Amino acid sequence: MPVDRLLPSDEARELIELTRDIADKVLDPVVDEHEKAETYPEGVFAQLGAAGLLSLPQPEQWGGGGQPYEVYLQVLEEIAARWAAVGVAVSVHSLSSHPLLAYGTEEQKQRWLPGMLSGDQIGAYSLSEPQAGSDAAALNCKATRDGDAYVLNGSKAWITHGGKADFYTLFARTGEGSKGISCFLVPAGLDGLSFGKPEEKMGLHAVPTTSAFYDNARLDADRLIGQEGQGLSIAFSALDSGRLGIAAVAVGIAQAALDEAVRYANERTTFGRKIADHQGLGFLLADMAAAVVSARATYLDAARRRDLGLPYSTQASVAKLIATDAAMKVTTDAVQVFGGVGYTRDFRVERYMREAKITQIFEGTNQIQRLVISRGLGS
Numbered sequence: 001m002p003v004d005r006l007l008p009s010d011e012a013r014e015l016i017e018l019t020r021d022i023a024d025k026v027l028d029p030v031v032d033e034h035e036k037a038e039t040y041p042e043g044v045f046a047q048l049g050a051a052g053l054l055s056l057p058q059p060e061q062w063g064g065g066g067q068p069y070e071v072y073l074q075v076l077e078e079i080a081a082r083w084a085a086v087g088v089a090v091s092v093h094s095l096s097s098h099p100l101l102a103y104g105t106e107e108q109k110q111r112w113l114p115g116m117l118s119g120d121q122i123g124a125y126s127l128s129e130p131q132a133g134s135d136a137a138a139l140n141c142k143a144t145r146d147g148d149a150y151v152l153n154g155s156k157a158w159i160t161h162g163g164k165a166d167f168y169t170l171f172a173r174t175g176e177g178s179k180g181i182s183c184f185l186v187p188a189g190l191d192g193l194s195f196g197k198p199e200e201k202m203g204l205h206a207v208p209t210t211s212a213f214y215d216n217a218r219l220d221a222d223r224l225i226g227q228e229g230q231g232l233s234i235a236f237s238a239l240d241s242g243r244l245g246i247a248a249v250a251v252g253i254a255q256a257a258l259d260e261a262v263r264y265a266n267e268r269t270t271f272g273r274k275i276a277d278h279q280g281l282g283f284l285l286a287d288m289a290a291a292v293v294s295a296r297a298t299y300l301d302a303a304r305r306r307d308l309g310l311p312y313s314t315q316a317s318v319a320k321l322i323a324t325d326a327a328m329k330v331t332t333d334a335v336q337v338f339g340g341v342g343y344t345r346d347f348r349v350e351r352y353m354r355e356a357k358i359t360q361i362f363e364g365t366n367q368i369q370r371l372v373i374s375r376g377l378g379s
């Protein structure tokens with residue numbers, strides 16, 4: 001199928017075509033099996049990394065693709081349309097490399113960035129704790145300086161790719177209050193670091209989400225990213241970009257649900273005609289299509305501001321709010337288009353509806369996005 005998108009360059013078009021090809025050959029044949037069996041797709045991330053799809057927006061100097069954010073997000077949307085769990089993990093990988101890229105020293109970047117951006121090293125982002133989700137400043141996991149190391153103690157929660165990632169961008173407490181949080185780069189094999197069993201989630205079954213436990217884990221002090229006490233602002237700056245990734249994932253899920261619904265509505269007949277030809281259903285499909293197109297426009301608007309170096313935090317929250325609410329509505333309506341079979345696991349629309357729900361929750365719930373947007377008004 002030709003790529004029906006407004007793209008800034010021929011290179012961007014080729015990237016979308018490449019992504020669709022990989023989605024057809026690598027993701028599509030195994031997605032249903034892994035999501036049903038809740039098994040990890042070993043090798044899939046290495047294949048995406050080898051194709052350069054794990055580091056598209058990062059600078060070429062460090063091995064990234066040097067692509068505008070608006071192109072990266074459209075590629076991410078294509079991945080998520082085929083497999084949301086993989087799309088989320090790709091977005092989280094990008095999120096987890098942001099602190100090193102934006103706040104690391106030259107020496108730290110030289111040591112760790114090339115491995116991350118080549119996709120040899122998959123990253124996870126570890127901010128949340130059981131009592132500190134929306135209220136991230138309430139986190140308790142401690143990092144106590146001891147000579148040339150920090151000693152880590154405490155537990156983290158809800159880590160996408162937990163137990164499978166190669167590094168963890170960790171936020172831990174080095175002092176009091178919101179200015180007492182610092183950012184660290186933790187290697188997976190650190191002594192004293194262990195992981196809980198995967199959460200039994202509603203969706204995104206193929207990529208684990210786990211807790212992590214630090215028990216007197218000694219981390220070399222040169223793995224502090226940025227300054228001591230700068231952690232929360234690093235976390236939030238990474239989340240501005242990450243939220244755009246989640247918006248793109250949500251649009252991918254919604255587009256996939258719309259495509260399946262349109263296909264089914266043109267096959268299924270009732271009362272002697274295709275159900276798409278009943279105006280009540282045709283209008284439902286029209287509303288779904290309008291929601292997908294307008295949701296995509298919100299993330300592109302924010303991404304283009306980011307690409308131009310303009311402030312985009314409020315626009316990122318708008319995109320996350322609009323795109324994820326659209327995904328929830330469109331996927332729920334797609335189940336409706338399928339009627340009774342939509343409520344079974346025989347069709348993908350049921351999975352899309354479960355997948356859409358989490359996009360309204362993580363990387364800041366949609367209530368928190370409204371908080372960010374309202375605070376940005378008039379500033």
Ligand SMILES: Cc1cc2nc3c(=O)[nH]c(=O)nc-3n(C[C@H](O)[C@H](O)[C@H](O)COP(=O)(O)OP(=O)(O)OC[C@H]3O[C@@H](n4cnc5c(N)ncnc54)[C@H](O)[C@@H]3O)c2cc1C
Pocket residue numbers: 092124125126127128130131132133134135157158159160161201204209358361362363364365366367368371
């Ligand atoms: C599958 C999954 C993957 C995740 N991946 C990661 C990850 O990789 N890394 C990571 O760090 N975290 C991750 N998270 C955690 C996620 O970001 C948090 O769950 C989320 O931020 C919400 O925090 P909470 O669960 O503690 O809910 P709470 O903060 O307890 O919120 C409960 C409810 O109260 C509402 N609420 C809270 N405060 C306010 C307020 N001030 N105003 C209005 N309403 C409010 C919320 O919107 C929500 O509806 C993941 C979570 C899940 C489920």
